[in-house]
Amino acid sequence: MKKLLTSVIAASLSVSAVAHDMVPGAAQSQPVLLQGGTLHTVTQGVLPNTDLLFDQGKIVAIGSQLEVPANARVIDVSGKSVFPGIIALDTTLGLIELESVRATNDMREIGKITPEVSGHTAYNPDSEVIPTIRYNGITHAQIVPQGNLIAGRSSLLQTDGWTFEDAAETLNVGVHVNWPRASLNTSWWERRSPEEQRKANAEELKLLKQAFIDAKAYADAKKANVLQGMDVRWEAMLGLFDGSSKLFVHAHDKRQLEQAMEFASEWGFELVLVGARDAWRIADQIAANDVQVIYGEPYGLPTRHDEPYDQAYAVPALLAEAGVDFAIAYSTGFWDIRNLGFAAGNASAFGLDKDQALAAVTIKPAEIMGVADKVGSLEVGKQASLVVSDGDILDHLGQKVRWMFIDGAEVDLNNRHNQLYQKYRQKP
Template identity: 35%
Template sequence: MRHFNGVLAALALSGHALAQDLGIKAPPQDKIVFIFNAEIHPVAGEVIENGYITFEDGRITDVGRGGGPSFAPGTELELIDAGGKRVYPGLIGANTLTGLVEVNSVRATQDYSETGDIAPEVRAAVAVNPDSTIIPVTRKNGILTVGVLPMGGLIPGRASVIRMDGWTWEDLAVKDAAGLMVNWPSLRTISARWMTRSDSDQLEQARTRLRAIDDAFDAAAAYVAAREADPTLAEDLRWEAVRPVLAGEVPVFIRATEMEQIQSAVSWAVRRKLKAVIVGGHDAHLCAELLKKHDIGVIVTGTHRMPKRADSPYDEPFVLPRILEEQGVRWCLATGGGSFDAAHERNLPYHAATAVAFGLSEEAAIRAITLSAAELLGVGDRLGSLEVGKAATLIITDGSPLEVHTRVERAFIDGREISLENKQTALERKYREKYRQIRPAPAGNGSEQ
């Protein structure tokens, strides 16, 4: 048995070791980059035909139309003729487990859920694996920034915003504590065959979980008040993590999909005077006036999912983005964000494309996965659009990112050109070569049939 357990441990570790990206991270930008003859899509403004963009030390210094600025003699430049291709801000996945899970069947590669229900001190970025093979595959499709939102329990920790290239988690972190995650209990009873608890038991469990969330925030508020009255009191890392939320410096990200959940969560946040962002929001259109009244944004978790109820319209998830846009709700679009979605985060632009096919404008769809996502994650001042002073995190493409056949040809994160090589491109080369080698010889060469 001891030998068998040792073999299992070795297999788990070997699987973890094999799931490591071997690519070299990009060095800091060391010269001015000038991209010209491009179709610039700033997102925050009109499309610029025959445009240019320059960036230095990781920041955009100029965006415009025509020939561009003049540079002093001797200036070290990298000139990039885009040849009429498009330049977009890097896409942003607002709801992911990137770097927290690699292989769902290998427990050693899962690090997205802490033990216990209340763990506000946890920061998702600290657990991110910078060498995850999922990162370069996702990056290949233009997604250069993601929000990493921990799961599990009631308060699973703090969300982080990371860039998709770096040697360490510190290199990756754009904002390591972007807000506090809260998983709101479902307030609906389940009457399925597999449910063994009565309706009253289910409702009592929901009330117990709601009290636990309230008790945690009460304890945090009491701790903050006590520390302000007496700074010599011992520091408690759990409640220190909640302090910026109570002060309104960062939001509380509340996972809630059903109408009753959203209404309850919003009422709770308003009562406690907290900034809130709803994550999920499948019934957000039913709460539009409430969300607008309190200026609460929604991270819609995907269009590639089934309708919620048997009697729902088949296109319910496809039209939700258009409806929210028409209602004037602040929103962005993300993927489902679960552990099985991590490896498919690269499909984010196609979630937006589905919304376009069902009535959303392409401009709104692009904004939903760039600037709107950055704003709801609290990094809209530095990411999400091509504006002077913002991070030079952008992509050059041969078409709209929403089209499956579009290729991301070059990518920059904070001015650093990022390799678009990954496990999948290596496999493509490998098997193209395989079939080149085994291609049947021309007839009549004397070989045996």
């Protein structure tokens, strides 16, 4: 009993110790003029020695030697680069803090069919991880529930805010499905026979398809005004049938990707393939079906013995060559998504055009999430969600973020890692 009590107290102390002490930025109260920087607009090319003015949270002017408004804050960014904020897709940011402490893990719900789960409701805006990923230029993150056959819905949140409500960019964008296995598990820990595995895979696929049949029957009944009661599961899936939500399918194997595309085509869903390690194998087919891809394996070893060592790094270039509409992500990451910009830079080193690499972590994620009219590029009228860096934000050696603004509010770039770095610099 004493040991149990000690463990509970230790876990409680761990949870209470993981809240960061950075105060969210105050709403913009005066115009801000960034003078003389190199603007990486994403949609309108690179503009050297150019000014950018934003006010009331939005970009109001871009040009050379802009007139300084009254009461404006002027920041000299000459010699520095200005980028739109990086958007991290398919993350568990704010849903988990310490992998070894169960009380800090709220990534998944119990059960296989839980479309009613919304990732943002469990989001912890005080997570110590959040300031560390902001430090590398990430202004937005898609929060995705994990684990189940139908896991729930995702939302895009800003990485600075008191609550998920004031951090919300867009909520409940789409339903996330973890596609059943289409192959046999040959790992040493697998105890089931091949026949048992095939049967289990078929049952999972049957269960998934039946859930969509039930959801469609519910949607039809609601449209006809003959419902006998409300089911929160099928309510959460209504957007798939009226076109207001996307279907995000998490899958890697070529056979899974093909099955998912056939399924989405049959139902008329707007499909996004997530993870998609084998997407390069059927890139032409993906492009022909106008399917979007969130490529979530920018690093890693080859999947098969006959693949080259750099297969994971070269996939973005292969997708671009085939005309696939894609973004780059760190699938199901949280602390490691700080390296997302560098993953895009690495992809450019393995054949992806550099402009496309930047687009893959800015405007392309914004398009997938349906907010490209607000974020993802530096354009007049868009939100002032941007970063100023000493160098290329995709270069882990050259970049150093000096300022970050989200909706015009300046973000505190301090973080736990920096605090520890400064502390131990002073150690004799």
